[in-house]
Amino acid sequence: MTVASTSPPLRRPRGDGALAALFVAPAMLGFLVFLLWPTLRGVYLSFTRFNLLTPAEWVGLDNYVRMVNDPIFWDSLTVTVEYVAINIGVQTISALAIAVLLQRLTQSAVLRGIVLTPYLMSNVVAGIVWLWILDTQLGIGNEIIAGLGFDRIPFLADETWAIPTIAVINVWRHVGYTALLLFAGLQAIPTDMYEAAKVDGASEWRMFWRITMPLLRPVLAVVLIMTVIGSFQVFDTVAVTTAGGPANATNVLQFYIYGSAFGRFQFGYASAMSVALLVVLSAITFLQYRLTRAGHTDLG
C-alpha cells in the first residue's frame, strides 16, 4: 500500500488488515450466510422441484413456465399492483399533507409524536383493530355509516372493497412514519425562502408548488422508492384480516408465495415467484430512480 497524500502524521505505513478482518468478520458471516447465500440459493431453488423433505430436483424452467400459465399468479400480481397503487397514492398524498401542515402550521413535537403512534403497532394489531372498527354488524365505522343513512359496507368481506380497505389500513399505520421522513426533508429548506416569497405576496398554495415541491423532490423520490418496495411486500395485514379471501380477491403475491411454500410445500414454485417479484421490484426501483432523478438536488 502506498502512503499517499492522505498520510496521517503517524508512521503507519501498513494497513490494518488483520484488525479489519476481525472487525468485519461477524457482519461478513451474517452477510454471506443470511443474505448472499440465500439470494443465490433462492435463484437456484426456482429451477428445482423441492418440498423440503427430499433433495431439490433440477427441473429447468418448469416453474417459470408454470408461473406464466398460472392464472392465479397473474391475478395475485394484479391484486398486488392494485394494492400498491392505492396504498402509495393515498399514503404519499396524506403524508405530504401532514408533513407540510407540521412544517407550516406548527413545529409541535407532540403532534409529531401523535402522528407516529400507529407506527409502533404491528401490522397484526392494526389489522385486528380495523377489522373490529369496520365490522359489518357491530363495528363503529359501519354504525356511523348506518347512522348517516347509508347501507353498511362489508369492507373486508367484499371483493371490490377488500383491497382498498387493506391498503388504507396500512396507510393508517405507516403514514406518520412517511410524513416524518418528508418533514425532515422539509426542514432542510431554508425558511427565508418562504419569508421572501411571502414578502412578494405569494399564497401558501403557490409557495407549496413553487418552493416546497421542487426542493423536496429528491427526498420525495427516495421515500417513494422505499415505500413502494415495502408496499409490495404486504402480508401481515392480509393474513390477519382476510387470509387472501374473499375468492382470492386479496391473494397478494406474498400471500400466494407463502401458501405455495407452506400450504402446498412447493418451495421451487414459490421461489420462482419470489424471483419474479424481485425482478419487478428491481425494475420499478430503476425506473423510479431514473424518472425522479433521485440523485440530484435543486438545493445547490
Add this chain to the structure above:
Amino acid sequence: MTTLTTPAPAPTPTPARTAVRPVRRAPSLGRIAAWAVMAVIVLVTLLPFYWILRTALSTNAGLAADPTNPLPVHPTTGGFERALGLQSTKEAIAQGGAGGGLDFWRYLLNSVVVSTLVTGCQIFFSAMAAYAFARLRWRGRDTVFGLFLAGLMVPAIFTLLPNFVLIKQLGLVDNLLGIALPTMFMTPFAVFFLRQFFMNIPREVEEAALLDGAGKIRVFFRVLLPMASTPVITLAILTYITAWNDYFWPLMVSYSDSSRVLTVALAIFRAQTPQTGVDWSGLMAATLIAALPMLVLFGCFARRIVSSVGFTGIK
C-alpha cells in the same frame, strides 16, 4: 419577461421597526381550515386506540346490545382475563370467547429475547464493521463495502424462503435463536448508516488517542463507540420496534409456544375466536396487551423516537 429593462426596485426605507415582526393577525380562514384538517388527522390517528380500550373493557353481550356507546358497555375485565387465559374454559365460552388464551408472559418473554438479541448483536456487529469500513485501511475495503451496499437492494421477502430452508437444516426451527439469527449479525442499512457517522468524526480525535499509545481496538471501544451513542441509540430504537413487530418470519419459524412471539400469538388468538359471534372484547384486550410494551417504550422515548425517524431516512 422584461426584467432586464426595469431597474431593481430601490430598497424602500423600512418604516421604523414595525415590519420586522409581523403583527399577530386574526387567524385567516386558510389557517383555520388547516387546523381543522390537522384535528381530523389526530382523531383518525388516536381514536382507534381509545376504541380498543373501550371494547376490551366491555362485555360481548353489551357490545351487541349497544354498539355505539362511547363508554365501555357493562364494564368488566373479563376480556383481559380471557386473553391472558385466566378464565376457565367454561366461563370463557359463556362470555363469548374460545377455550384457548394467551400464555402472555411467555410470549412477552419470547418477544423481548428475540428483539433484544437482534437489536444488541446487530448493532454491535454492524458498528464494528462500519468502523472497519470507515476508519481502517485494508485491501479490498471498497469492494467489500460495495457488496454490502448491493445487499441493500435485495428485498427481505426474497431471502425468507431460502433462509427458512437454511434454518430448518440447522435444526433451529421452533427456536428463538432461529428467529433472531438472520438479522442478528448485520443489516446492510445498519452498516451503511453507522459508517456514515464514523466517516464524519474528525481524524484528530482518533489520532490523539493513538498518540497516547492506545491501540485501535481500544480507540474504537473507548473513544469512537461512545461518541456514536446518538446514532447507535437511534438505530437501536427503530431496530427494536421493527423486530418486535415482525410477523412473517417468526410465523414461518415457530410452531409451538416455546418460540411463539406476541405478534404470532395474537394472530393465532384471532384465528381461534369463534367465526360467528367473534369475541371482540377478548380480542381487543389481547390486542392491547400485545401493543402495550411498544406504547410504554414510546412513552419513555417519544422525543427521541420522533426525531430519529427523520434522522435515519435522510442522513
